[in-house]
Amino acid sequence: MITVESLTKCYGGATVVDGVSLAIERNSITAIVGTSGSGKSTLLRMINRLVEPTSGRVLLDGHDTRDEPAYLLRRRIGYVIQGNGLFPHRTVAENIATVPRLLGWDARRIEARVRELLEVFSLDPATYAQALPYQLSGGQQQRVGVARALAAEPAVLLMDEPFGALDPIIRTKAQEDLLDIQRRFATTVVLVTHDMDEAFRLADHVAVMSGGRLLQYDRPAVLLTRPADPFVSRMTGLADRAMRLLSLVTAGEVALPGASDGPAVAPTASLRDVLSELLWCGADSARVVDADGKPRGRLTVAAILAHGRP
Amino acid sequence: MSSAGLRALPLSGAALTRIDPLGAVLTAAGAAALLFLPFVVFKSNRIVPGDPRSLMEVLPAWGALGFAALLAAAAVAALWVADARVRLVLAIAGVVAVALAAAAAGDALTPPGDKIVRISPGGAFWVLIVALGLLATDAATRLSPGPAQRVLFLAGSLAVVVLALAHGTFDHLSVVREYSVNAVRFAHEARQHLKLAFGSLAAAAVVGLPLGVLCHRIPRVRPGILATLNVIETIPAIALFGILMAPLGALAAAVPLADRLGIRGIGAAPAVVALFLYSLLPIVANTVAGLTRVSRAAVDAAHGMGMTGWQVLTKVELILALPVILTGVRVVLVQNIGMVTVAALIGGGGLGAFVFQGIGQTAIDLVLLGAIPIVTLAFSAALVLDALAEVLDRVKA
Numbered sequence: 001m002i003t004v005e006s007l008t009k010c011y012g013g014a015t016v017v018d019g020v021s022l023a024i025e026r027n028s029i030t031a032i033v034g035t036s037g038s039g040k041s042t043l044l045r046m047i048n049r050l051v052e053p054t055s056g057r058v059l060l061d062g063h064d065t066r067d068e069p070a071y072l073l074r075r076r077i078g079y080v081i082q083g084n085g086l087f088p089h090r091t092v093a094e095n096i097a098t099v100p101r102l103l104g105w106d107a108r109r110i111e112a113r114v115r116e117l118l119e120v121f122s123l124d125p126a127t128y129a130q131a132l133p134y135q136l137s138g139g140q141q142q143r144v145g146v147a148r149a150l151a152a153e154p155a156v157l158l159m160d161e162p163f164g165a166l167d168p169i170i171r172t173k174a175q176e177d178l179l180d181i182q183r184r185f186a187t188t189v190v191l192v193t194h195d196m197d198e199a200f201r202l203a204d205h206v207a208v209m210s211g212g213r214l215l216q217y218d219r220p221a222v223l224l225t226r227p228a229d230p231f232v233s234r235m236t237g238l239a240d241r242a243m244r245l246l247s248l249v250t251a252g253e254v255a256l257p258g259a260s261d262g263p264a265v266a267p268t269a270s271l272r273d274v275l276s277e278l279l280w281c282g283a284d285s286a287r288v289v290d291a292d293g294k295p296r297g298r299l300t301v302a303a304i305l306a307h308g309r310p
Numbered sequence: 311m312s313s314a315g316l317r318a319l320p321l322s323g324a325a326l327t328r329i330d331p332l333g334a335v336l337t338a339a340g341a342a343a344l345l346f347l348p349f350v351v352f353k354s355n356r357i358v359p360g361d362p363r364s365l366m367e368v369l370p371a372w373g374a375l376g377f378a379a380l381l382a383a384a385a386v387a388a389l390w391v392a393d394a395r396v397r398l399v400l401a402i403a404g405v406v407a408v409a410l411a412a413a414a415a416g417d418a419l420t421p422p423g424d425k426i427v428r429i430s431p432g433g434a435f436w437v438l439i440v441a442l443g444l445l446a447t448d449a450a451t452r453l454s455p456g457p458a459q460r461v462l463f464l465a466g467s468l469a470v471v472v473l474a475l476a477h478g479t480f481d482h483l484s485v486v487r488e489y490s491v492n493a494v495r496f497a498h499e500a501r502q503h504l505k506l507a508f509g510s511l512a513a514a515a516v517v518g519l520p521l522g523v524l525c526h527r528i529p530r531v532r533p534g535i536l537a538t539l540n541v542i543e544t545i546p547a548i549a550l551f552g553i554l555m556a557p558l559g560a561l562a563a564a565v566p567l568a569d570r571l572g573i574r575g576i577g578a579a580p581a582v583v584a585l586f587l588y589s590l591l592p593i594v595a596n597t598v599a600g601l602t603r604v605s606r607a608a609v610d611a612a613h614g615m616g617m618t619g620w621q622v623l624t625k626v627e628l629i630l631a632l633p634v635i636l637t638g639v640r641v642v643l644v645q646n647i648g649m650v651t652v653a654a655l656i657g658g659g660g661l662g663a664f665v666f667q668g669i670g671q672t673a674i675d676l677v678l679l680g681a682i683p684i685v686t687l688a689f690s691a692a693l694v695l696d697a698l699a700e701v702l703d704r705v706k707a
Contacts, residue, residue, distance in 0.1 A: 050614055075616030085611030089629055099615050148615070158614075 001026050002047065002156065002188065007056035009042055016042045018212040019056070024205070026155075029182055029189040031203035033196060033235060039212040040192045044158055047190065048077045060156070075099055078157035078187070082164040084145030086133040092118070092144050093129040099152040117147040120184070121177065139170040143177070150185065157182075159191040163198065175202055196236060200244060208232050221248050225310040242308040246272040249307050251288045255297035260285040267296050275304050332448055333388030336441040340385065343441075347433030350415040356428045356484070356673050363432075368415035380407045381438075388445050394452035401446035408438045409480075416482030428484040430675060457697035464693050468686075484675040485682065492664070492679065500683060502578070503660035506653060507646040507687075510582050514589030514642060519635075521590070522597025523623065532598065539591035547584060547649055551656045554580040581653035581660075588649065589642040596638025600631025633703035640695035647688040651680070 002024040009017040017039040024030045032040040045051040047058055049070040058065045065073055086095050093114050100110045118125045121143040133141055142162070149157055162178075163171045179202065182189050193199055199206050200220050207217040208231070216228040224241050227233040236244065251274050252267025262283035265274050267290050274286050278301055288296040348362025366374055384404040387397050416429040455463070480486045489496055525532040545553070559575025561568050573579045604627050612622045628635075654662030661680040668676030 048614060050610070071616045071618045073616070074614060079611065079614030081607055081610055081614065083607045085605070085607035085609075085614075087608055087612070087626060088605065098617075102616055102621075145611075 001059075001061055002190070003059040003062075004043075004047070005057050005059065007043065007046055007058065008054050009039070009046060009051060010054045016212050017046065017053075020209075020212075020214045021056075022207055022214060022217045024188065024190060026188050027186045028204040029179075029191065029202050030205045030207065031199035032190065032192045032207045032209060033194065033199045034209035035194065038209040040194075040207075040209045041160055043209065044160055044190060044192045047156075048074050048079060048158055050074075075102055075152065076154055076156075078149035078152075078154040080145050080149045080157070080159040080162045082161040084133075084141045084165075086141055086145060086148070088133055091130050091132055092123070092136070093125075095133065095144060096148045096151050098148055103152055105152075113151060117151060120181070121147050123147075139166060139174065142166060142170075142174055146174075146178070146181070150181065150187070153185070155188060157187045157189045159189065161192055161194070164193075164195075171198075178202060200247065208235055221245060224248075243272050245310075246270065246275060246304065246308045251286070251299055252290075252296060254303070254307060255288040255299055256303060258298045259295070260287045260298035260300075262286045262298070264289045265299070266290070271299075271304050271307055274299055275301070278304075329389050330392075333385075333390075333445070336445055337385045337388050340381070340438050340441045343434040343437035344381075347437065349432050349434040350412060350419070351430045351432045352419050353428040353430065353484075355426050356488070356675060357671065360428070360430065363415065363419065365411060365415070368418045369411060373411070373414060377407055377411050380404060384442060384445070394449045398446055398449035398453065401442050401449055404442040405439060405446065408435060408442065409474075412483060413480045416480065420482040425487075428487060428675060429482055430484040457700045461694055461697050464690055468690070485678045488664075488673075488675045488679045492676075496664075496679070499659055499661050499663050499680075502658075503647070503650050503662075503684070503687075506578060506581055506585065506650045506658060506660055507643065510585035510589055510646055511639065511642050513582070513586045514593050515639070517586075518590050518593030519597055519628075522594045522635075523601065523628075525594060525598045526601040536591070536595060536598075539594060542587045543591045547588075547652045548655070550584045550587070551580050551652075554583055555656070558583070576657045578653070578658045580656060581650065581658035585646050585649060585653075589646060592638040592641040592645075593635070596635050596641075597631065600634030601627055603634060604630040633699045636695055636699040636702065640692055640699065643691045643695065644688045647684060647691060651684055 004020060004022045004024075006019045006021050007017055008015065008019050020039075020043055032043060034040045042051055046053050047065070049065060052070075060073075060077075087098070090098075093111075096114045096117055097110045100113060105113075114129065115125050118128060123140060123143060128136070128140070128144075133144070136144065142165075146159075146162070149159075163174050166174060175198065178189070181187070189202075191199075191202065203220060205217065206220050206223055208215045208223065208229075210231050216223060216232050223232060223236050224245050227236065233241075247270045249271045250267060251265050251269045251271065254271070255267070262285045263277055263281050265277060265286045265288055267288055269277075278284070278286055285298050285300040287298055290296055344365075349365045350363050350368065351360035352363050353360035365377065369377065380400075380403060384400040387400040391397055412431050412435050419429050420427060450463070474480065475486065481490070521535060525535055542550075555575040558573060558580050562574040563569075608626060608630070609622060612626045617625065650658070650660045651662035651665060653660050654666050661684050664680030665677050665684075668674065668678075668680065
C-alpha cells in the first residue's frame with residue numbers, strides 16, 4: 001500500500017507536481033500517464049526519494065518514507081528506467097546481484113537468486129550470466145534491467161517508461177512478461193508511460209496527470225465512461241473509446257450459458273478480440289472454451305456490443 | 311613468412327613502381343648517412359673532438375659484408391615488401407646488427423686495458439638506429455598488436471638491452487664508459503628522477519581527482535578552476551622554479567621543521583611543487599571529461615537501487631571514467647619524466663644532472679648517459695599506460 005499525500009515539488013518558481021494525493025493498492029499495477037512535462041516522472045521519483053518533495057509525504061505500508069535514509073529505502077523498492085541503465089562494466093550476473101550485494105546477502109543465496117531470475121526471464125544462465133550488457137540485444141538488456149530491479153524481492157516496483165526504447169513486437173512481449181511477473185511475485189507496480197495503449201493493457205488503475213496536477217485516478221473503464229475532464233477524454237482517445245472499453249473485458253467474465261456453433265475463443269480473450277474474430281468469420285456467436293476444452297458458454301455479437309456502450 | 315616475403319619481392323616492372331614511400335625516405339636517409347657520416351668516432355680522451363672511423367676499418371671483412379647484406383635486406387623490405395611481419399623482423403635484425411657493429415668497433419678500436427680513449431657512436435649510427443627504429447615501429451603498428459603483446463614486446467626488448475649491458479657487450483662504447491665511471495651516482499640520480507616524476511604525479515592525483523569530481527558536481531566552479539590551471543600550464547618551467555624559490559625559501563627560514571624536511575628555495579622541493587602544479591590540469595580536465603562521459607542512465611539506476619553517493623562515485627562513475635582519467639595520467643607521467651630533467655638546474659637532482667654537467671664539459675657522452683634513459687622511461691611509461699587504458703576501455707565498450 002502506497003499512500004501519496006498532497007505531494008508538491010517546486011523548482012525555483014515552477015511547480016512541477018502540484019498537490020497530488022492518491023492511494024495505490026497492494027499487489028496491483030498503477031499507470032501514471034500524461035504528456036511530457038506533466039510531472040509524471042517527478043511524481044514517481046518522489047516515491048523512492050530520488051526527488052525530495054517540497055511538501056507533502058509518501059507512506060509505504062503506513063510508514064513515512066522519510067523515516068529512514070533514502071538509500072536504505074531505495075534498496076527495498078525496485079527501480080527500472082528507460083534505456084535500462086545497466087552498468088556497462090559489470091556482467092549480467094553482477095548487474096542483477098547489485099541490490100542483494102548492497103544488502104549483504106551471502107554469495108550462495110545471491111547466486112541462486114540470479115539463476116532463478118535469469119530463468120524466469122528466459123535467459124540461459126550458462127550463456128548470459130557472464131556476458132557484458134553490450135553483448136545483449138535491446139530486449140534482453142531490458143529484461144536484465146527488470147530482473148535487476150526484482151533481485152531483492154521488493155514489494156514495490158517503480159518503472160519509468162520501461163518499454164519506451166523497444167520495438168513494437170519486443171514491447172508487447174515485455175508487457176506480457178511484466179503481467180506474468182507481477183502475478184508471480186505479487187509485486188505492487190507503479191509505471192510511468194505516455195502510451196495510453198500500454199496503460200490500458202497493463203494497469204488496474206490509471207492516474208492521468210497534466211501540468212503537475214492529478215486530473216483523474218480510477219479504473220481504466222471509468223476513465224472511458226466517466227472522464228473527469230476534457231483532457232482525460234483526449235488522452236484516452238474519443239474515436240476508438242468503444243473498442244478500448246471492449247478490450248478491458250474478457251470473454252470468461254461475461255460469457256452467457258448456452259451453446260454455439262461459432263468459432264472457439266479462450267476465456268482470457270478480450271471482447272475486442274472476440275468481436276474481431278466474429279467479424280472475420282462472419283459468425284453471430286462464439287463458443288467460449290477453456291484450455292482443457294471445457295465449454296464455458298457463448299457470446300453473441302449483440303451481447304458484445306452492449307458492453308461497448310457507456 | 312619467408313615465402314610471403316619472396317612472393318612480394320620485385321620481379322616485374324609493375325612491382326617496382328609500387329615503392330613504399332616511408333621505406334624510400336628511410337632507405338635514402340640510411341644510405342646517405344652511411345656514405346657521408348662517420349659510423350663511430352675515435353677520441354683520445356672524453357673531451358677532445360674525435361676522428362671519424364668507417365666500418366670497413368673497424369670490422370673484419372666477413373663482419374662488414376654480413377652487416378651490409380643485412381642492411382640491404384632491410385632496405386629491400388622497406389622499399390618493396392608489403393608483409394608487415396617481414397618488415398618488422400628485418401628492421402629489428404637491423405637495429406641489433408647496428409648495435410652489435412658499434413659494440414664490435416668499440417672492442418676493436420680500444421687498446422687493451424685503456425681507460426682514457428672514447429669510442430663514440432657517430433652520425434651514421436644514430437641515423438641508422440632511428441631509421442630502422444621507425445621502420446620497426448611502422449611495421450608493428452600495421453600488425454596492430456593487442457595491449458598485452460605491446461607490453462610484452464617492450465619488456466622483452468628492455469630485458470635484451472639490460473642483459474647485453476650486464477654481459478658487457480657494449481663496455482667499450484663511450485656512453486657505457488661514462489656509466490661505469492659514474493655507476494653509483496647514476497643509480498642515485500635515476501632513483502631521484504623516478505621519485506620526483508612519480509611523487510609529483512601521486513600528489514597531483516590525490517589533489518586532482520577530488521578537484522575533478524568537484525568540477526563535475528558543481529558546474530559553477532569549473533571555469534574558474536580550469537582557467538587557473540590553464541594559466542599555470544603556460545608558465546615556463548624555469549620561470550616557475552624561480553617564482554617558487556622565494557616563498558619556499560621564506561618558509562624554510564621561518565619554519566625550521568620545513569627546512570629539516572628538505573623544503574627549501576632550491577633542491578627537490580620547488581621541483582616537486584612545480585611538477586605537481588603542471589600535473590593538475592591534465593588530471594582535473596580528464597577526470598571531468600571522464601565523468602561527463604559516464605551514462606546518465608547508469609548513474610540514475612545506481613542511485614535508484616540504493617547505492618550511497620560514495621558508492622555511486624567509486625563503484626560506477628570513477629570506474630567508468632577510468633580510461634579517460636588514465637589518459638590524463640599518461641600525459642602527466644610522460645610530461646613529468648621529461649620535465650624532471652630541468653629540475654637538475656635548481657639542484658633537484660635526477661638524470662638531468664648528467665645532461666647539464668655534460669653540456670658544461672662539452673662531454674656529449676655524459677649528456678647521452680642522462681638523455682637515453684629519460685627517453686626510454688618516457689616511452690615505456692606511455693606504452694604501458696596506453697595499453698592499460700585500452701584494456702579497461704575494451705571491457706566497457
